[in-house]
Amino acid sequence: DSGVTQTPKHLITATGQRVTLRCSPRSGDLSVYWYQQSLDQGLQFLIQYYNGEERAKGNILERFSAQQFPDLHSELNLSSLELGDSALYFCASSVGVGAYNYGYTFGSGTRLTVV
Amino acid sequence: AQKITQTQPGMFVQEKEAVTLDCTYDTSDQSYGLFWYKQPSSGEMIFLIYQGSYDEQNATEGRYSLNFQKARKSANLVISASQLGDSAMYFCAMRDGATGTYKYIFGTGTRLKVLA
Numbered sequence: 001d002s003g004v005t006q007t008p009k010h011l012i013t014a015t016g017q018r019v020t021l022r023c024s025p026r027s028g029d030l031s032v033y034w035y036q037q038s039l040d041q042g043l044q045f046l047i048q049y050y051n052g053e054e055r056a057k058g059n060i061l062e063r064f065s066a067q068q069f070p071d072l073h074s075e076l077n078l079s080s081l082e083l084g085d086s087a088l089y090f091c092a093s094s095v096g097v098g099a100y101n102y103g104y105t106f107g108s109g110t111r112l113t114v115v
Numbered sequence: 116a117q118k119i120t121q122t123q124p125g126m127f128v129q130e131k132e133a134v135t136l137d138c139t140y141d142t143s144d145q146s147y148g149l150f151w152y153k154q155p156s157s158g159e160m161i162f163l164i165y166q167g168s169y170d171e172q173n174a175t176e177g178r179y180s181l182n183f184q185k186a187r188k189s190a191n192l193v194i195s196a197s198q199l200g201d202s203a204m205y206f207c208a209m210r211d212g213a214t215g216t217y218k219y220i221f222g223t224g225t226r227l228k229v230l231a
Contacts, residue, residue, distance in 0.1 A: 103163075
């Protein structure tokens with residue numbers, strides 16, 4: 001157990017629907033990152049939150065949004081889903097400041113299948 | 116723009132032998148970090164090793180070592196004494212140098228198969 005909890009582990013939904021992926025970071029970590037891993041695009045950074053505030057944005061579609069709550073858990077909302085959104089979505093967390101000479105901790109991912 | 120290149124889509128190695136997975140990077144930053152992650156078939160991402168751009172010695176973690184050649188912009192992963200459990204996808208990543216963010220840029224990965 002990495003300490004980063006992602007739910008659900010698997011999700012199957014239809015095109016056009018909306019889903020919410022949840023992430024609880026490792027205790028003490030203030031930063032949360034979302035990544036999308038698809039077969040054609042590889043691992044792509046989506047968005048980062050630090051202590052409740054958006055810190056960096058990557059190739060995140062307008063149909064996707066995220067937030068980090070006061071208890072530091074984060075949610076990634078995906079709407080108007082398309083077949084191409086099928087992917088493994090990872091959440092990762094880090095302390096975010098100070099020493100960073102180690103990789104951040106990934107959750108086990110949520111596998112989204114859009115049918 | 117920063118970029119990570121892994122040119123080996125797949126590799127085979129005999130059990131107990133050493134294997135080198137290649138990674139080259141491109142950045143204009145002076146300060147950066149390089150990472151290797153392992154992704155087994157179960158899907159989780161497992162941190163293996165880190166190398167900072169100012170580190171003078173190559174990083175080592177157990178059977179993993181990172182062959183860091185700064186002038187050539189390469190950060191190859193060396194796995195010694197391969198085990199069957201080493202069969203997995205391996206990703207090289209670089210931490211973005213922008214202040215206040217620690218987003219990673221990943222390579223396309225190398226699938227390693229260890230043969231008995």
